[in-house]
Each structure stands twice: as C-alpha cells, then as structure tokens.
Amino acid sequence: MRNDAPRAVTAICKALAEQIEHGLLPPGGKLPAERKLSEVFDTTRITLREALVQLEAQGLIYREERRGWFASPPRVLYNLLGRSHFNAIVSGQGRKPSTDLLSARLQPASAYICGLLDLPALSSVVQIRRARRIDGRLVLYVEHYLNPALFPGILELDLSGSLTELYAAHYKIHYGRVRFEMLPTALQTEAAAALRVSQGSPALHIVRTNRDQDGRLIDCDLEYWRHDAIHVSVEVID
CATH class of the missing domain: 3.40.1410.10 (Chorismate lyase-like)
Known part of the structure; x- marks a missing residue:
C-alpha cells in the first residue's frame, strides 16, 4: 500500500490537472469536498490531500479556510x-x-x-x-x-x-x-x-x-x- 501511494498521488494530480486544463473545473470553480473526491478516486483522505497539496504548489488550485478547494484563476x-x-x-x-x-x-x-x-x-x-x-x-x-x-x-x-x-x-x-x-x-x-x-x-x-x-x-x-x-x-x- 505504501508503494502504491506515490502512483495514486500522481494519477490524481494528472486527472485533476486535465479537468482544469479542459475547463471542466473552470477558473474559480469549487472542487468537490475531499470526502467526495476520496470516493471518486477510491483512495484515502491522506493520499488525496497529498495530491491536492502538490496541485496547490503548482498553482493549479487553491484553498480557502472553511470553504474548500478551488481551481485557480489565470495569474x-x-x-x-x-x-x-x-x-x-x-x-x-x-x-x-x-x-x-x-x-x-x-x-x-x-x-x-x-x-x-x-x-x-x-x-x-x-x-x-x-x-x-x-x-x-x-x-x-x-x-x-x-x-x-x-x-x-x-x-x-x-x-x-x-x-x-x-x-x-x-x-x-x-x-x-x-x-x-x-x-x-x-x-x-x-x-x-x-x-x-x-x-x-x-x-x-x-x-x-x-x-x-x-x-x-x-x-x-x-x-x-x-x-x-x-x-x-x-x-x-x-
């Protein structure tokens, strides 16, 4: 399971990045709740959170306190x-x-x-x-x-x-x-x-x-x- 986690993180990052690139997650649009995303990708909250943090570091998504995750608008x-x-x-x-x-x-x-x-x-x-x-x-x-x-x-x-x-x-x-x-x-x-x-x-x-x-x-x-x-x-x- 530990060896599978990095691959899962990479797969989640790629899937969400593609959704953003093709406009399915529009700029400023809210991502589903982490619990829902964990179900979609059939993974743990820990693995999902690692993927989200990586996308945040790349500037593709951002987080607001008590509001959740959003697709980043253009810089x-x-x-x-x-x-x-x-x-x-x-x-x-x-x-x-x-x-x-x-x-x-x-x-x-x-x-x-x-x-x-x-x-x-x-x-x-x-x-x-x-x-x-x-x-x-x-x-x-x-x-x-x-x-x-x-x-x-x-x-x-x-x-x-x-x-x-x-x-x-x-x-x-x-x-x-x-x-x-x-x-x-x-x-x-x-x-x-x-x-x-x-x-x-x-x-x-x-x-x-x-x-x-x-x-x-x-x-x-x-x-x-x-x-x-x-x-x-x-x-x-x-």
Whole structure:
C-alpha cells in the first residue's frame, strides 16, 4: 500500500490537472469536498490531500479556510518596469480590482522600516494595511509605510483606492526610482488571516521602496501575494 501511494498521488494530480486544463473545473470553480473526491478516486483522505497539496504548489488550485478547494484563476501579469499600480494593472488585463482597507494609523517605525526609508531612530511612520482582490478573490496583503512629513493629513483621505493617484492629486508627488526585492515565503499569522488562508501557505513576498520625482524616499510597500495569483515579468531593452 505504501508503494502504491506515490502512483495514486500522481494519477490524481494528472486527472485533476486535465479537468482544469479542459475547463471542466473552470477558473474559480469549487472542487468537490475531499470526502467526495476520496470516493471518486477510491483512495484515502491522506493520499488525496497529498495530491491536492502538490496541485496547490503548482498553482493549479487553491484553498480557502472553511470553504474548500478551488481551481485557480489565470495569474495577473506584474511587470516590474511598468511603473503602474494595482488597479491599473488588473483593470488593464480585463479583470476587476478592489481593495479592503484594514487599518491606517501613525505609529513608531521599526528598525527595519527606518532602514528602508532612511529615517532616524524613533521616527514615526504612517502605516496603511490593505487586502486587495482580483475578481472578488483575495490575492494580496500589503503594508504601506509612508514618511508622514511628506503626506500631511493623509489619514483623513480615502485610502481604499490607488495611493499612486492620491499622491499625485493631493501632494503633487509622482513615483520616480523604484527598488524591488522578491523572495518566496510562507504566510505568517497576520497576512494569512487577511487572505483567509492557512498560516504557512506559500506566497511571494515583494518589498518595494519608492522615491519621488525629486529622488526623496517617500514610502515602501511590503507585499504578500498568493503564489498562484501573480506572474512577475521584467523586460530589459538595450
């Protein structure tokens, strides 16, 4: 039985992948309950769960806490050199963006944030926490940290839309040079709760540090993307 398990996992993965590829399990469509799938494939819940986890790692399916498994929608293309923002990127690909504002406040900056924004010790920063959706699906948890000296009164404004557009309209600030750092990670408590997934789920962590048109460090974003929701693209032209 132990020797048969790997073959069973491979067979289940192949069968479900084919169903997704041919549209029988449409993007965003809910898979049958694990119990039902175990009966369909005549296997144990342990073997089935291993197959589902492998498909999740491949980005073909995803899981939501207390809701079950779903076929993953197409990934959104994220061009790091495009100098665009979430709403424009998603809308430009025929998808619907939306944002949940989780919190916004002035708080002491951690040593890490002080380093990113080149702030002195014991500085304050504006922290804005948001969860972002594509076609209603939670895909991104982000913490924005702003230098408060450059954005007076920002906590009184509508922070559920594009910060890029808000900066330009209210402060005449436009993005200039941008620095990105990326690494795969496992979601910790706060990000996992915001995205309604299990703690430890795979994710792509992007740290974005932004300067304005005058070269000033203005803010940084700590982004946590569901790993199956994003396709990072960079094209360098001589």
